Amino acid sequence: MNPVYFSPGGGRGTRNGEQEPLTLYAWRHPRAIGAEGRCIGRTDLPVDPRRAKRLAHRIGALARRQRLPRIVVTSALQRSRAVGCWLARWGWQHRVDAALAETDFGAWDGQAWSDIGQVSIDAWCADFLRHAPGGGEPLQALLARVQAFDPGHARVVVTHGGWLSAARWWVEHGDRPPSASSWPLPPKHAVLTVLQGRRG
Secondary structure: OOOEEOOOOOOOEOOOOOEEEEEEEEEEOOOEOOOOOEOOOOOOOOEOHHHHHHHHHHHHHHHHHHOOOOEEEEOOOHHHHHHHHHHHHOOOEEEEOHHHOOOOOHHHOOOEHHHHOHHHHHHHHHOOOOOOHHHOOOHHHHHHHHHHOOOOOOOEEEEOHHHHHHHHHHHHHOOOOOOOOOOOOOOOOOOEEEEEEEEO
16 A cells, blocks of 8 residues: 655644654544445444444554554544544543544435436536535535644544545645546545654
């Protein structure tokens, strides 16, 4: 797996004025129950507890290999939070941060993509950065959340596909406006993305 590069907002510099290096291990949550064929942003679907536990075991093994702090940050949505709850049972510190939430699709959220209709989707794609799909959150707001996220001492997060695509876009393209055709695909469920960059 090739890492992408991430430079979170906030942070601190080193004593000689250089930026402090940071590696963030960002996992997409396990597949949610009932998500197939639907627009799922803030819709709070459950996840199979076995899948959440399996991912938590993988995260724990990685943390031991890399000697990472036993701190995990997740979104409040249960498909992400469930993984953090398993880790908390095993002695980890689990923090919830709204900055890690999936895109808010407004009135589209929870609907079948086929019911949303191609005309509405085309209108979003035509103004991909500023259009608010379903009256929810425009992409520029999601990008701002990614840039503002500060993990503190944590090096492990469990987040969402849209958030991870936004992180990839920001670190690879900076402030260049994205188009629908150039937007990165999200990683598969329960897959790790290594985000490397500099704090400060």
